[in-house]
Amino acid sequence: MQAKVKAHTNIALIKYWGKRNEQLFLPTNNSISITLDRFYTTTSVTFQEGLTADQFMLDGKEIQGMELQKIKTFLDLIRNKANKQLFAIVESVNNVPTAAGFASSASGYAALAAAASKAIGLNLNEEELSIIARQGSGSASRSVYGGYVEWQKGEKEDGTDSYATQIMPADKWDLSILSVMVEAKEKKVLSREGMKRTVNTSSFYQAWLDTIDEDLIAARQGIKNRDFELLGTVLERNALKMHATTLASNPPFLYWTGATVDVMHEVEALREEGILSYFTIDAGPNVKVICQPKDETIVKERLEQLNCVQQIFVCHPGPGVEYL
Numbered sequence: 001m002q003a004k005v006k007a008h009t010n011i012a013l014i015k016y017w018g019k020r021n022e023q024l025f026l027p028t029n030n031s032i033s034i035t036l037d038r039f040y041t042t043t044s045v046t047f048q049e050g051l052t053a054d055q056f057m058l059d060g061k062e063i064q065g066m067e068l069q070k071i072k073t074f075l076d077l078i079r080n081k082a083n084k085q086l087f088a089i090v091e092s093v094n095n096v097p098t099a100a101g102f103a104s105s106a107s108g109y110a111a112l113a114a115a116a117s118k119a120i121g122l123n124l125n126e127e128e129l130s131i132i133a134r135q136g137s138g139s140a141s142r143s144v145y146g147g148y149v150e151w152q153k154g155e156k157e158d159g160t161d162s163y164a165t166q167i168m169p170a171d172k173w174d175l176s177i178l179s180v181m182v183e184a185k186e187k188k189v190l191s192r193e194g195m196k197r198t199v200n201t202s203s204f205y206q207a208w209l210d211t212i213d214e215d216l217i218a219a220r221q222g223i224k225n226r227d228f229e230l231l232g233t234v235l236e237r238n239a240l241k242m243h244a245t246t247l248a249s250n251p252p253f254l255y256w257t258g259a260t261v262d263v264m265h266e267v268e269a270l271r272e273e274g275i276l277s278y279f280t281i282d283a284g285p286n287v288k289v290i291c292q293p294k295d296e297t298i299v300k301e302r303l304e305q306l307n308c309v310q311q312i313f314v315c316h317p318g319p320g321v322e323y324l
């Protein structure tokens with residue numbers, strides 16, 4: 001019983017930044033993302049009689065320890081749902097340069113959820129798949145779909161109403177997403193830890209929650225009306241608010257470096273010249289700059305001129321889970 005799947009990573013425009021339930025990966029607020037065309041994970045899963053334990057190969061290397069344990073725990077979800085006690089061989093290849101500042105957990109768990117459920121004989125619909133992927137990594141719930149996606153936080157304590165749905169397919173609106181690499185060092189505070197500390201200690205966290213709905217409304221409208229200025233303005237504001245919460249945490253922390261801020265200022269300068277571009281930043285120093293395809297070349301050239309910029313990866317909206 002085998003299946004092979006390709007799932008793409010995504011970039012959040014309205015951030016998932018906090019859980020109300022750690023065990024079930026239930027978020028405090030809805031989030032909105034774009035699934036990207038360029039970076040993806042390909043995963044094959046083979047459930048096999050006779051295996052006495054799960055095996056996990058990542059980029060050709062056998063993985064042991066904590067990472068293997070996470071895969072086993074995740075496969076238990078699938079086994080329980082299918083009521084089958086079979087072990088599996090999981091082989092994943094990440095086409096997500098870790099240096100690119102994208103979390104491969106989103107594409108990784110979306111691909112694993114789809115390949116494992118298919119291989120064990122479950123025919124899940126996209127919402128059911130999103131619910132399973134969410135329990136590997138929250139942002140993976142969004143990579144089930146292509147294009148513009150919203151993850152509804154849900155209200156139920158069992159998480160059965162916390163899954164993503166597609167707002168608009170990738171081919172309905174082309175945007176350029178430039179992933180600007182300023183440094184490739186491992187980030188000190190991983191997003192899981194970062195959001196946990198913020199929820200538990202940040203004096204700005206309630207303000208984040210109090211203003212998230214207006215951001216979601218504006219982002220939905222911006223996408224549906226293909227209004228780039230509206231979407232860009234709100235995604236940049238939302239990223240800044242997310243990072244403001246980390247400054248008011250205890251202990252405080254900041255993902256940015258001087259290079260991060262230099263890129264932010266260059267984006268602002270481009271806008272003042274009438275070249276619409278907006279930035280968003282996740283749990284690290286690298287910056288994602290979003291512009292319209294007509295401005296992609298000039299924006300890329302201007303950012304490349306900054307000494308602090310090491311590399312720029314250009315992406316566009318991409319597809320959801322693909323069964324190979």
Ligand SMILES: O=C(O)C[C@@](O)(CF)CCOP(=O)(O)OP(=O)(O)O
Pocket residue numbers: 011012014015016017025031103105136137138139140191192281282283
């Ligand atoms: O992607 C976003 O909405 C915003 C972030 O990237 C950070 F800026 C959070 C991603 O968190 P994730 O890695 O999914 O956490 P997990 O559920 O603890 O695995």
